Amino acid sequence: MKTDLQLKKEVTEELDWDPAIDAAAIGVEVRKGVVTLSGHLPSYAEKLAAEHAAEKVSGVRAVVVNLDVRPMGEFSDEAIGSAARGALQWHVHLPADAVKLRVEKGHVTLTGEVEWGYQRTLAERTVSQLRGVTGVTNQIRIQVRPAPANVVERIEAALRRHAEREAKHISVAMRDGTVTLSGRVDSRAERLAAVGAAWSAPGVGAVVDDLELS
Incomplete structure (x- = not known):
């Protein structure tokens, strides 16, 4: 087991290592395998990248993100909303006008209905990469x-295609459109x-994650 x-x-x-992250702006603390990231970053996309980078490290049990997003420049909610609508409507894998959005102080809330779990994730990822966005709530x-x-x-x-060794230790159950x-x-x-593999299956409306870290 790795030490803190x-x-x-x-x-x-x-x-x-990640060129999309300004590592010098991020403080890292670890306690009993739980990583806490702190600092101020210029974009929500960089905040997500930092969280994902920490999650990649073997032995990390959880990641606490205390990173503030402070965009460089002035971005009105109207401008962010217009850019987000355009990005969603032009994306080839998202049905036009299926996703609605609301912007308040740079925070984007997504609503609407799509056919696939990957489309729900894709809409959030698309909006997360835009300038001026400080956070995203996916509804x-x-x-x-x-x-x-x-x-x-x-x-x-x-699961076996992605990682055969891990798949042997994962049980999958489904009831009324919910995968556990x-x-x-x-x-x-x-x-x-x-x-992610569970969300990609047809007919899945929800995924319950009861997985434990070794």
Whole structure:
């Protein structure tokens, strides 16, 4: 098991490795495997990148994000809303006008309804990359539709394709459109990958993450 000091060193190195992150602006503290990131960043996209970088490090049990977003320059809510609407409407994998949005002091709230879980995630990721955005709340609903009879087997097959070793320790159950994942994984990155695989299956309206870190 890695010590907190070793984890701090590796998280700091991972932040420094990512060219999209100004590692010098981020403070890193680790206690019992829980990483806390603090500081001020110029974009929400960089905040997400820092969180994901910390999650990639093996041995990290959880990430606490105390990073403030302070955009460089003046961005009105009207300008952010216009840019976000354009980005969503022009994205080839999102149905036109399916996603609605509200902007308040740079924070974007997404609503509406889409057919697939990946579209819900994609809409959030698209808006998160825009200038002036300070945060995103995703309230987009997934259309409930009948799932194929073999949907659990398809999710399990996807997990094996991504990481066969981890898939052996993950159980998949589905009821009324809700997938529940249980078992153990070795890292936050593997946990997110498993949840992402479940969301990609047809007929999935919700994913319950009961996975534990080893």
